[in-house]
Amino acid sequence: MRLSRYFLPVLKENPSEAQIVSHRYMLRAGMIKQQAAGIYSWLPLGFKVLKRIEQIVHEEQIRAGHIPLLMPTLQPADLWRESGRYDDYGEEMLRITDRHKRDMLYGPTNEEMITDIFRSHVSSYKDLPLTLYHIQWKFRDEIRPRFGVMRGREFLMKDGYNFDLDYESAIHAYNRHMVSYLRTYERMGLQAIPMRAASGPIGGDNTHEFLVLASTGESEVFYDAAITDLKFGDRVVNYDDRAECEAIVKEWTxxxxxxxxxHDEAIFAEIPEERRRSSRGIEVGQIFYFGTKYSEPMGANVVTADGSRVPVHMGSHGIGVSRLLGAIIEASHDDKGIIWPEGVTPFHAGIVNLKQGDSSTDLACEALYRDLSARGLEPLYDDRDERAGAKFATMDLIGLPWRITVGPRGISAGKVELTNRRTGESEEMSSGAAVDRLAQIYAGI
Amino acid sequence: MRLSRYFLPVLKENPSEAQIVSHRYMLRAGMIKQQAAGIYSWLPLGFKVLKRIEQIVHEEQIRAGHIPLLMPTLQPADLWRESGRYDDYGEEMLRITDRHKRDMLYGPTNEEMITDIFRSHVSSYKDLPLTLYHIQWKFRDEIRPRFGVMRGREFLMKDGYNFDLDYESAIHAYNRHMVSYLRTYERMGLQAIPMRAASGPIGGDNTHEFLVLASTGESEVFYDAAITDLKFGDRVVNYDDRAECEAIVKEWTxxxxxxxxxHDEAIFAEIPEERRRSSRGIEVGQIFYFGTKYSEPMGANVVTADGSRVPVHMGSHGIGVSRLLGAIIEASHDDKGIIWPEGVTPFHAGIVNLKQGDSSTDLACEALYRDLSARGLEPLYDDRDERAGAKFATMDLIGLPWRITVGPRGISAGKVELTNRRTGESEEMSSGAAVDRLAQIYAGI
Structure with a gap:
């Protein structure tokens, strides 16, 4: 993309309404625009990151054998009356009446609807196990939305639901989700620690939250430093193998x-003091096993091998897709702006032309643009007629992990400069070497 | 995907509520499930086709130089009060009140919001031309939703908006959209004819609808048979070239x-009788030029080169993404089921194992599955323990364009059977030849 043809409305000043760094940088980098309290438009740069995150979530869910579908944003109230949650849910549920005076709601979550889909189409144990998921916009009418997309009202979430014949199989689904989530977050450059959680209004016995450590987190967290040394890495997992998934879950829990x-002070005190940590964390996902809480009242039963009818064991498993943008920025930035991990960056590299209009630098930039594109990379070329300082400031603010700087002096020596956003380190090399280096870096992502 | 692990709830009986063939087949093929009047879940097979269509729309919009973003589903009523449409829109607008008693609505379209984004960030003619689009769920509270996804209430639409300095530039944006739409529909295997339309509540002087000919269409259409001979083909278009785009528009109009x-009977009568046609059509898109209708009341102005401030010229351009599934099926089916065009098929080919459990056919099917996947194709392997007849019926119903049949007799002769869903023609060949053939067919798509 050429910046002269893009829509990247960066702001020079700090927006006064933003209290935390991710909100501030998302506004300044032209990623989002607030349309109403807690409701945002995703401007082109923000939309690109959102799609990258969504894509990683899809890939890892499919790898784990989970099946994507898509439920609508609006739901009939009657479904929620069946589970008993319509009256329980409180004011966070956005209730709507249509032109025929039917009670509807904007889905804050989808346990009822997915259970309805299941009971309408599945009746035999032979069709189990089954895990269905979707990535869809939700609405929760927070009384005081804040922190940008971290605590919005309209937000994008991946929510998946497992249907299993018995407890053991459902726990395998639970473990499978934990494993797939560990992989998912690591691909985004995040360390999200699974922490034992309390069950909320969804109900459930086994539940873990995934938290990203950040000083702006909404939760206080306590942990053994040993957990931050764990890496998922590039291990290949057979998601059908119960023992293998269980072993990974044990490792992380x-x-x-x-x-x-x-938190339990007594257990915490048993950790050697030098490994005891307390911090704050941002919740970016949660997994639940809740058994027959919905299948029983809603009649989601299957016939077993011996001919009896039993309610299925279920769980629900969520990743806060839109919130992840905020969490990633909270965890990865400096005082100049965002620092995107390579896995989620909106563009793979920035090209800065130090002397727009100079035919040799223009030609070199165009060639770089073409060569990077030919290698499957997507560069953002700052081809505006601007000072070098302004171009660098924009690149630093929007946080592309790599920048290639092209100037007349370098070109006459056959060199460009490749700069790492995180370390600030620069290296001179030929254009071809810079393209090769970037292709190699991204091939490993 | 192995069918034994998929969620494909096909129905044997014809659902009584479905009046048209696309609705019937989408329900029978397990593509959708109604959750409320005009509100559907997209089951896995339906979701896959929806994503393919969405992907084609994205690719063609980006090719035309248009920039994707994402606006939220809910909008504040105040924006619509500025344009004067809040009171005009009538009962099709789903009005919502949040917990703080603020008036909101579920967006039926986005002219107001995109104009708000534009005026907040753009103030100079130097930032023009600009075309922004998104693909997002909309809601129109139809009094009598029917025909499945063809006339739903919650529906997925691509809507794009151009911002231009003057009339000529805006007409180029209009032409660019027409060209990109012709390409888009043709990639989906559809012939969508641009027809001069009347402007609706959005307003506008220049407007064309794109209609797919089908007996179940909602509109009566009149045309010169010469237009159905036009093919876009694989021509390469320079979307910046005004004359080139205009020439293509002239060709099609x-x-x-x-x-x-x-319709104008007098003009129609001048067409040679043998080329005069009347039929019915399904609207799958519409483009509008409406000038300063929104920019003027909402203050979307830019400063020109001579320092004056002028309201920008706009247009809006829509493609009915979810509705396209219905339109494609209406245009492409037979009495056994759907016939997907290769460009949008949910799986590239079906593999039917005639004797599940026979080690030689099982092995041959697994090898085929692996080989197709290695070529970047996505097969659906019917590995269920079912009669051949039932497997064929399912494949015919869900409409994959190609089927590979593997049986013990063929395998002993080193052959499988490749069948074309549309023509019904079968050809025996080696597994390797079938894989090569399919790879070749899809490489051209």
């Missing part, structure tokens, strides 16, 4: 890690 | 083609 809701 | 709303 053995070190102490809890939020304030489940 | 020269033959008479109008809906009943703009």
């Amino acid at each position: 053995a070190p102490y890690a809890r939020t304030d809701e489940t | 020269a033959p008479y083609a109008r809906t009943d709303e703009t």
